[in-house]
Amino acid sequence: MPFIPHTDADIAGMLDAIGVDNIDALFDEIPKELRATALDGVPAGLSEMEVTQLLQARARADGEPTCFIGAGAYDHHIPAAVWQIATRGEFYSAYTPYQAEASQGTLQVLYEFQSMMTALTGLDVSNASLYDGASALAEAVLMAVRSNRKVKQPRVLMPRTVHPFYRRTVASIVQHQGVELIEVDFDARSGQTSVEHCEAVADEPFAALVVPQPNVFGVLEDVDALTDWAQARDALVIGVVNPVALALLSPPGDWGQVGADIACGEGQPLGMPLASGGPYLGFLCCKQAFIRQLPGRIAGKTEDLEGKVGYTLTLQAREQHIRRSKATSNICTNQGLLVTAATIHMAILGAEGLERVAAACHANTARLAQQLCAVPGVEPIFSAPAFHERALRLPAPTETVLAALAEQDILGGFDLGREYPELGSALLVCATERRTDPEITAYREALASAVALANAA
Amino acid sequence: MLIHEHSRPGRRASAQAPLETADYGDLPQALRRKRRAALPEVSELQAVRHYTRLSQQNFSIDTHVYPLGSCTMKYNPRACNSLASLPGFLARHPAAPESHSQGIMACLHELQDMLKSVTGMHAVSLAPAAGAQGELAGVMMIRAYHDARGDHGRREMLVPDAAHGTNPASAIMAGFTVREVPTGSNGDVDIAALRAAVGPQTAGIMLTNPSTVGVFDRNIQAIAKSVHEAGGLLYYDGANLNAILGKVRPGDMGFDVIHMNLHKTFSTPHGGGGPGAGPVGVSKRLEPYLPIPVVIKGDDKRYHWLDEDDRPESIGRLTAFGGNMGILLRAYIYARMLGAEGMRRVSEFATLNANYLQARLREAGFQLAYPERRASHEFIVTLKKEAKELGVNTMDVAKRLLDYGYHAPTTYFPLLVPECLLIEPTETEPKEALDGFVEAMIRIRAEAESDPETVKQAPHSLPLRRLDDVRAARQLDVAWKPAADNA
Numbered sequence: 019m020p021f022i023p024h025t026d027a028d029i030a031g032m033l034d035a036i037g038v039d040n041i042d043a044l045f046d047e048i049p050k051e052l053r054a055t056a057l058d059g060v061p062a063g064l065s066e067m068e069v070t071q072l073l074q075a076r077a078r079a080d081g082e083p084t085c086f087i088g089a090g091a092y093d094h095h096i097p098a099a100v101w102q103i104a105t106r107g108e109f110y111s112a113y114t115p116y117q118a119e120a121s122q123g124t125l126q127v128l129y130e131f132q133s134m135m136t137a138l139t140g141l142d143v144s145n146a147s148l149y150d151g152a153s154a155l156a157e158a159v160l161m162a163v164r165s166n167r168k169v170k171q172p173r174v175l176m177p178r179t180v181h182p183f184y185r186r187t188v189a190s191i192v193q194h195q196g197v198e199l200i201e202v203d204f205d206a207r208s209g210q211t212s213v214e215h216c217e218a219v220a221d222e223p224f225a226a227l228v229v230p231q232p233n234v235f236g237v238l239e240d241v242d243a244l245t246d247w248a249q250a251r252d253a254l255v256i257g258v259v260n261p262v263a264l265a266l267l268s269p270p271g272d273w274g275q276v277g278a279d280i281a282c283g284e285g286q287p288l289g290m291p292l293a294s295g296g297p298y299l300g301f302l303c304c305k306q307a308f309i310r311q312l313p314g315r316i317a318g319k320t321e322d323l324e325g326k327v328g329y330t331l332t333l334q335a336r337e338q339h340i341r342r343s344k345a346t347s348n349i350c351t352n353q354g355l356l357v358t359a360a361t362i363h364m365a366i367l368g369a370e371g372l373e374r375v376a377a378a379c380h381a382n383t384a385r386l387a388q389q390l391c392a393v394p395g396v397e398p399i400f401s402a403p404a405f406h407e408r409a410l411r412l413p414a415p416t417e418t419v420l421a422a423l424a425e426q427d428i429l430g431g432f433d434l435g436r437e438y439p440e441l442g443s444a445l446l447v448c449a450t451e452r453r454t455d456p457e458i459t460a461y462r463e464a465l466a467s468a469v470a471l472a473n474a475a
Numbered sequence: 476m477l478i479h480e481h482s483r484p485g486r487r488a489s490a491q492a493p494l495e496t497a498d499y500g501d502l503p504q505a506l507r508r509k510r511r512a513a514l515p516e517v518s519e520l521q522a523v524r525h526y527t528r529l530s531q532q533n534f535s536i537d538t539h540v541y542p543l544g545s546c547t548m549k550y551n552p553r554a555c556n557s558l559a560s561l562p563g564f565l566a567r568h569p570a571a572p573e574s575h576s577q578g579i580m581a582c583l584h585e586l587q588d589m590l591k592s593v594t595g596m597h598a599v600s601l602a603p604a605a606g607a608q609g610e611l612a613g614v615m616m617i618r619a620y621h622d623a624r625g626d627h628g629r630r631e632m633l634v635p636d637a638a639h640g641t642n643p644a645s646a647i648m649a650g651f652t653v654r655e656v657p658t659g660s661n662g663d664v665d666i667a668a669l670r671a672a673v674g675p676q677t678a679g680i681m682l683t684n685p686s687t688v689g690v691f692d693r694n695i696q697a698i699a700k701s702v703h704e705a706g707g708l709l710y711y712d713g714a715n716l717n718a719i720l721g722k723v724r725p726g727d728m729g730f731d732v733i734h735m736n737l738h739k740t741f742s743t744p745h746g747g748g749g750p751g752a753g754p755v756g757v758s759k760r761l762e763p764y765l766p767i768p769v770v771i772k773g774d775d776k777r778y779h780w781l782d783e784d785d786r787p788e789s790i791g792r793l794t795a796f797g798g799n800m801g802i803l804l805r806a807y808i809y810a811r812m813l814g815a816e817g818m819r820r821v822s823e824f825a826t827l828n829a830n831y832l833q834a835r836l837r838e839a840g841f842q843l844a845y846p847e848r849r850a851s852h853e854f855i856v857t858l859k860k861e862a863k864e865l866g867v868n869t870m871d872v873a874k875r876l877l878d879y880g881y882h883a884p885t886t887y888f889p890l891l892v893p894e895c896l897l898i899e900p901t902e903t904e905p906k907e908a909l910d911g912f913v914e915a916m917i918r919i920r921a922e923a924e925s926d927p928e929t930v931k932q933a934p935h936s937l938p939l940r941r942l943d944d945v946r947a948a949r950q951l952d953v954a955w956k957p958a959a960d961n962a
């Protein structure tokens with residue numbers, strides 16, 4: 019019996035103590051007519067060896083392509099120590115630190131994570147994670163609407179330069195909470211959200227403006243101007259940021275005259291493998307004034323009976339297990355293990371290491387874009403400075419080109435045309451620090467033949 | 476000591492980042508960071524030692540019995556982690572084309588099928604990232620269903636008072652109002668109160684069965700009938716699926732939509748708070764509303780994703796990339812190792828362990844909240860009497876259990892039972908571990924009689940004594956700041 023330790027003698031003794039003849043009798047409160055027996059869709063069990071063989075074959079089936087896709091998930095190097103420690107049973111198999119005295123490891127990690135995220139974002143406080151970057155943005159939007167004391171209209175300006183999957187996630191999560199999401203267009207030349215574009219849709223008061231940095235095209239927004247503009251209209255500013263980019267870029271807390279109010283984003287670049295999209299972690303930071311509206315767990319410092327420093331979950335009156343229908347969010351289980359990995363990752367790399375990673379990605383992507391633009395007809399779409407991703411226009415249908423590249427085990431990028439039809443045949447490419455010069459050259463050559471092939475067809 | 480306190484300016488784990496800093500001079504000065512973030516500067520050894528030591532300050536399943544009710548803290552097989560971490564799985568980008576995804580998609584598709592089979596539901600989406608997100612998806616589907624029929628008056632969600640806090644919170648997020656339904660003194664939903672509560676405003680009911688008080692609601696068919704007749708739908712909170720795996724299926728009980736917590740029933744790790752996975756299952760009439768993505772097997776025998784274009788009525792996307800895939804893989808691996816027979820054993824032995832522990836504690840004189848009932852995979856002891864007579868409350872006993880090497884059961888939940896301990900031993904604990912727990916409970920009660928201060932001041936043997944939660948909230952300190960910032 020997999021993972022069940024009972025011997026026949028144990029079973030007999032236990033049934034005897036309960037006072038029943040067999041295990042089936044323990045289910046006698048379930049109406050008979052409901053009791054099912056067959057599990058037709060579940061095959062017979064496998065040994066660990068058999069399941070290993072099956073999974074190895076499945077993992078191999080997906081090949082080992084070279085990845086030039088970014089678009090919200092990035093192929094960074096992860097120090098070996100990160101997951102060796104994060105998967106220690108004491109972290110891996112613990113749960114939410116409800117019993118603080120028996121969970122100081124997890125609680126201190128949460129406190130350190132919060133400290134590191136506030137340092138990166140330049141804001142005062144951080145929670146201990148949400149599900150992912152997109153759901154964190156949804157929570158940020160809801161939080162901003164609740165927090166804005168001056169503007170009561172639940173209206174939020176959402177630039178189209180925010181990742182389309184994030185916008186869709188926000189739209190689904192907030193759809194029944196009366197929040198109006200107003201799209202802001204971008205400048206077709208620069209790829210930026212300009213103040214003018216915001217003005218164009220801001221006839222009526224709005225509670226918050228979302229500012230992505232970098233935006234989905236990799237393009238850097240003029241965060242200072244946008245922040246000042248929105249705050250002058252009594253709106254809160256929500257930054258959506260990449261934590262690795264923050265090693266080089268101005269943190270949300272420094273944007274404009276007084277800083278963005280809330281920052282959120284995807285923690286995946288901090289030590290999480292791509293892993294098909296998750297588990298990752300959503301982070302959410304804010305100014306001190308909004309902490310009571312911050313959803314999710316928060317670890318706080320305190321003392322024990324003898325005055326020794328320790329950590330515990332705090333401000334729990336925001337949460338569903340205390341406040342139920344009046345909670346800031348329904349979140350309970352979060353992404354704790356990923357927080358542990360991110361914390362170890364940041365500790366090992368430090369600010370300078372992260373800076374090196376960010377700089378290497380940036381330089382690699384610049385090299386990649388330059389090489390790819392050597393292919394006739396391939397050109398950059400936007401003129402504004404960009405970080406570690408580039409939008410390129412292709413002289414052939416993106417889908418055809420990507421399929422041809424995939425046949426050569428090159429994942430060429432993210433097809434922007436589907437989400438932004440006005441851009442035509444458009445591809446978003448990314449080369450993290452892991453991409454080598456030979457890989458970049460191979461991509462250029464493969465792209466040249468893929469384009470030629472597509473155009474010949 | 477914090478990792479920040481090990482930091483010294485200029486110290487680095489230099490092998491772990493690119494060896495040189497590449498040029499980024501093209502980034503406009505105005506958009507750049509003015510000073511480095513105050514992250515710790517430590518060597519790799521310091522980091523490894525620090526986090527290894529921190530790990531040792533945790534109780535966990537791998538180190539301690541962890542009978543945390545409602546959380547199903549069973550053994551997390553190591554194979555699930557190592558196989559989900561095969562390089563091919565870890566390296567796959569979420570936007571990789573289907574040509575490079577057939578392996579993982581096969582696993583996900585088979586997982587969907589197995590979950591359909593064990594729950595009796597018509598279709599499954601693996602998208603929700605945890606139970607609470609599954610709940611949100613579920614009640615949003617209920618709303619979409621009513622709205623699609625033009626039935627816009629159904630804005631009230633019924634939630635039993637014993638329900639987990641996420642239930643009412645999720646209902647509110649989906650734009651419902653919440654009406655509480657009381658639990659009867661026998662632990663079942665008060666059926667008369669339920670009948671009085673249903674009406675044309677009823678969107679549905681969110682029910683946990685076996686419930687959070689550790690019993691199987693014997694009136695489930697009557698509840699289903701009453702809610703359905705009023706035009707509402709039934710939502711099943713699958714947090715307690717471990718108790719009934721292979722024995723009875725939510726679909727057969729009459730539920731229209733359910734979530735499962737794979738981090739409970741399917742033994743994926745709890746990770747110090749998460750991640751989880753909260754797939755949802757639905758009956759046929761709700762299938763169009765399932766959150767995306769969903770994996771299908773085409774006539775071409777290949778696997779395909781269904782997204783917004785294929786499912787225009789979907790409630791939509793809940794995370795950017797379709798959920799906690801690595802957790803879904805772990806659940807898949809676990810399910811394949813168990814097989815149908817193994818799954819049935821899970822519920823049988825989880826139930827056997829709970830009922831044995833319940834019988835032993837009763838025999839030792841502890842008061843059960845529902846003494847007339849069978850335990851499901853968990854049960855409630857109330858320490859009302861001890862609190863009144865000995866002045867030692869549930870929290871004190873919970874803390875003292877830590878001294879004896881047991882993680883405490885869930886305390887003060889559900890809220891309707893005073894001084895409660897919700898105890899869930901799970902099927903992976905051997906009999907000796909349960910006997911040891913009973914022994915510890917008996918000794919703690921003896922201490923409470925002879926020397927109550929020992930219990931009230933517990934724990935004594937952990938690195939820290941009892942922590943001051945009030946101070947944490949009053950003198951809020953939630954992030955370390957460098958000295959210069961504090962000045």
Ligand SMILES: Cc1ncc(COP(=O)(O)O)c(C=O)c1O
Nearest residue numbers: 350351545605606607639714751
């Ligand atoms: C009964 C019940 N319902 C719902 C949940 C919420 O699930 P999750 O924590 O995965 O969001 C829990 C878990 O903690 C639970 O015990």
